[in-house]
Amino acid sequence: MPSPGYRKLLLAGLLLPLAFIALNYRAYDGYFQDDELDTLSWAPNLGVSHYAENFVKPFFDRYNFRPTGHLYFTLMSLGNGMDFPPYVTPLLGTHLLNGLLLFLLLRRMGIVGWPAMGGTAFFVLSGAAMDAYWKPMYVFDLFCTTFCLASVLLWTHRQRVLSFVAFWLAYKAKELAVMLPIVLLAWEFWLGDETEGRKRYWRLWPFFLASLSFGLQGLIFNPNKNNDYTFRLEIRSLRLTVPFYGRRLLMFRGSGWLLVPLLFVRDRRVWFGLAGMMAFLSLLLFLPGRRFEAYAYLPLACVAIAVAAAATRFQPIWGALLLAAWLPWNVLQVRKEQREVLRQDDVAAAFVESLEAWVRTHPSVQTLVYEGMPGEYHHWGITGIWNILHKGSGMKALFRDWPEAREALNSGPVAYVRWDNVARKAVVSIHSPLPQNTLAPTPQPK
Numbered sequence: 318m319p320s321p322g323y324r325k326l327l328l329a330g331l332l333l334p335l336a337f338i339a340l341n342y343r344a345y346d347g348y349f350q351d352d353e354l355d356t357l358s359w360a361p362n363l364g365v366s367h368y369a370e371n372f373v374k375p376f377f378d379r380y381n382f383r384p385t386g387h388l389y390f391t392l393m394s395l396g397n398g399m400d401f402p403p404y405v406t407p408l409l410g411t412h413l414l415n416g417l418l419l420f421l422l423l424r425r426m427g428i429v430g431w432p433a434m435g436g437t438a439f440f441v442l443s444g445a446a447m448d449a450y451w452k453p454m455y456v457f458d459l460f461c462t463t464f465c466l467a468s469v470l471l472w473t474h475r476q477r478v479l480s481f482v483a484f485w486l487a488y489k490a491k492e493l494a495v496m497l498p499i500v501l502l503a504w505e506f507w508l509g510d511e512t513e514g515r516k517r518y519w520r521l522w523p524f525f526l527a528s529l530s531f532g533l534q535g536l537i538f539n540p541n542k543n544n545d546y547t548f549r550l551e552i553r554s555l556r557l558t559v560p561f562y563g564r565r566l567l568m569f570r571g572s573g574w575l576l577v578p579l580l581f582v583r584d585r586r587v588w589f590g591l592a593g594m595m596a597f598l599s600l601l602l603f604l605p606g607r608r609f610e611a612y613a614y615l616p617l618a619c620v621a622i623a624v625a626a627a628a629t630r631f632q633p634i635w636g637a638l639l640l641a642a643w644l645p646w647n648v649l650q651v652r653k654e655q656r657e658v659l660r661q662d663d664v665a666a667a668f669v670e671s672l673e674a675w676v677r678t679h680p681s682v683q684t685l686v687y688e689g690m691p692g693e694y695h696h697w698g699i700t701g702i703w704n705i706l707h708k709g710s711g712m713k714a715l716f717r718d719w720p721e722a723r724e725a726l727n728s729g730p731v732a733y734v735r736w737d738n739v740a741r742k743a744v745v746s747i748h749s750p751l752p753q754n755t756l757a758p759t760p761q762p763k
Contacts, residue, residue, distance in 0.1 A: 329434050330420075334413050337441050340648065341409065343655055344451045345402045348662035349669070351698020352454040353390075358701035359710060360387045361394040372489060375527070377534030385464070385490035386457035393453075399673075399705065404453050411459050412450035416441040418466040419618055425473045426508065426586050428625050431633050435640055436625025442644070444651035445565045446614035451658060455611035461491035462615045465500075472501055473508075481523055488531060493615060495531050496596040498524035500619075503592040507585035545606030557605040562598060565613045566620065567643070568650040576620065582627050590623030664692040664741055669702050671743035672734065676706040682732045682747065683707070685714040686722045689736035691743075726750065 464487035487494035563573030
């Protein structure tokens with residue numbers, strides 16, 4: 318018969334998903350942002366052969382096609398179209414799956430009982446990388462974490478071929494997985510089994526070969542030479558990225574420095590978790606133009622390993638007190654960030670729904686010229702929604718000040734949309750060029 322302690326642990330494991338849903342159910346009230354609309358405008362048009370080819374080809378993709386994540390958009394668009402809530406359920410479910418994988422990995426490391434449950438709860442309930450399971454655009458980070466955790470777990474069970482397959486799928490979700498072989502090397506160094514009195518590091522050669530190949534191809538063929546996607550190996554990059562990601566740990570300034578004392582905990586499992594965090598974070602620290610909270614999702618899973626391992630070195634009461642002190646603060650910050658996300662989503666929905674209503678009555682107008690954009694939108698989002706609404710591709714959406722927009726305004730009827738960011742209202746009308754004989758004569762100099 319199960320012991321009382323085991324029953325309490327099982328009850329906590331059952332309540333954890335419910336607590337997560339209670340904390341994040343408002344994700345269903347969100348809406349698409351520009352990256353998601355851009356992807357939905359083209360990913361569903363790709364055939365099975367295109368996905369199959371890109372899953373297996375060992376080459377860096379110059380166009381940033383990530384089949385593991387983009388397949389999600391293709392499948393979800395079937396039957397769902399622009400209905401946002403169905404897109405959320407797989408995200409929340411995958412996050413809970415990642416929590417389960419983390420829990421199994423902790424048990425594999427000998428971290429059991431309340432330390433394992435506490436570490437898992439920290440990862441599952443933390444709002445530090447909330448966007449990863451709130452916004453479809455970050456499904457790449459979500460799936461990358463899924464397959465990275467699966468790869469490590471399979472490696473610990475000596476399923477090396479399956480571990481490599483999971484690593485491959487992780488890279489095909491996001492390039493951050495290129496650092497996974499270093500994490501596996503850390504496992505072998507600190508926690509791996511010894512064979513004939515020595516570690517068998519040579520078993521990792523396929524992982525490092527693939528990682529080296531993808532890394533070199535990325536450096537050579539990356540088309541982003543001077544933009545937000547450019548790696549900048551400079552001190553000034555760290556001045557931007559270290560404070561940003563350091564804040565995400567506990568969602569207050571400088572909270573990342575609280576991990577420093579863990580370096581002095583004499584437990585190899587703690588060091589493994591911290592090494593994994595630094596391995597994945599190292600690439601992000603030199604991308605100052607791409608700072609997003611969802612990028613901290615995979616490093617956060619590694620932090621949870623270090624925290625759970627450290628908890629085994631102290632009396633359980635201390636871990637319970639720390640978790641009880643952290644939870645209210647975490648809930649407060651999560652609610653605050655959720656309100657801001659939903660505010661931006663309401664603005665996006667107002668724009669898209671206004672445009673959608675207009676297109677239903679004017680389906681033949683092929684070109685859009687816009688004046689102003691909602692919230693954090695970019696031009697690719699406007700182009701994406703314009704193509705989605707016309708169920709096609711190649712439709713033009715042009716910003717008013719572009720030369721091509723001025724040419725379009727003078728050559729034929731176009732849809733002209735004015736966005737009022739204060740009133741959160743889009744006014745759409747048909748703009749037709751004036752006939753030549755109605756134009757006012759050009760004044761002649763005297």
